[in-house]
Amino acid sequence: MKQSSIVVKKTLVDRYYIFSYYIEINDFKILINTGFSEHVKPSTDLKTLKLFQRQDYKVYETLPSQLLKDHIHPDEIDYCIITNFASHHVGYLNAFKNATFITSNEAYHDFITQQVSNNNLQLSFLVKPDNFKDRIEFVEDFVQTDHPILGKGYKIFNNDALISYELPGAMPGQIGIMLKFKDFNIFMCSDAAWCRSNLEKNLLPTKKLLKQAHNGELFIDTHDKLIDLKLESDRQLFVIPSHCKKMDDFEKVMKILDAIK
Template identity: 25%
Template sequence: MKPVFANSAFVTVPERLFLCGGTWRRVPLKVRYGVFRHPAAGPVLIDTGYGPSVTRGPRGLALRLYNAILGPDLVAAGQPEAVLQRLGLKPGDVGTIIVTHFHADHVAGLHLFPKARIVAKADVLRKILKQPAHKNLHQGIFRDLLPVDLASRVDDVDGVGLREAPLGLGGGHDLFGDGSVLAIDLPGHAEGHFGLCFANLPTPLLYAVDAQWCAEALEEGRRPGFPASLIADDPQALAESTRRVLAFRQAGGEVLLCHDPAESRYDLAAEAP
């Protein structure tokens, strides 16, 4: 059961923003989301990437400003409907979406899947739905992008039993009860942020999502500081999560990050920015 990852958009930023010692050259970062077919659960999405709900159409002022600042360049062939069609699927075939955290570039396509169950941190979602809008905005979260019935469709990650992940990664929530996909808490980037370990692959894969923005930034001395640290929910926790991800890679595992500009063997054919 091998996941594949599509690129929903490019966000172009100076290299030194996400890599210590980087230059001022502008680098197009990817905005990945994943798809895999589980033998029992069927087609499953990992997040949904960026979509038109962020870049155009009716939106609140805060979301319009967010789009104006980041300027995501959507990849038409990388949008969920196009990717699913390429894989011989349609949105209605997706019964489960794993939401690693609630930032805009991970939830912008949730409205395309009104029947899907959402595997996520239920406590974090409850907090988002209760707290004032300005607190959500400070954390990079936009209620505009969350379906109104989302809470009723959530299966809580923390309610799933633990299983030991390979290569010293620690315990992970066994999402399907068969050891194939383990949700690994990687705090620091956002509240409730977690990655996914595909433990049964010949070389275990950790999709570490936003533990860092590129693989080089996992290394000591290349991890970005200010101003990138301003984006982190908890910089100390992020440093520890980064250390764990690097240790997993050094032990022989593969690591994939959401925004890494480098090509991965798990990526669908990329579109040029």
């Protein structure tokens, strides 16, 4: 069997606190989430936008234009893995005309039935492609695996290099993505933790985050699992959330990713 390789490139400018990652596995060009865009903020009255403003979100350049700078045309993207359907994770969903979207059954169902609107994230529908339903694949359709801490997971493309795990609590059907490298692993935990320093200092989510979460109790359980994961990993592991408060460890994370060849 051909050994899988993963290439990770930073695809968003430093001022972004919500990430989209570009990776390559064999011949597949893959995005994990499609980031925040101007398309999901038509009104300054929206609570989500006010959160963005407090966190100093600024769109200096679009994700598609930055991919083009890396000589990757948006039409070349084969897959977009969506960890949850918060509007700031799917900002350029309709920019990738030929991509198949991979997500969990629960996240998809919540999104397509507009249940996500209960979380003030209905703006996601502004970027939903017309043929969205025809381009969906579910992580549950891949080979199942089990992790002693994270529990049930699925080998995306039936390959050990990329595994999704359920991370319940923050958003319906949320998943995290484990990238397995030769000497270490990276776990992209989506919104299951606000920043890496919270995990390192064993700090639980704030009351405000718990109140806004889809299920506060599950949010705490998942957060505890991430702490256990980091403590009990048998190899070097970097847990990377989608959000970091003022990106207190941004440089460290970027050095890790930029060092990957």
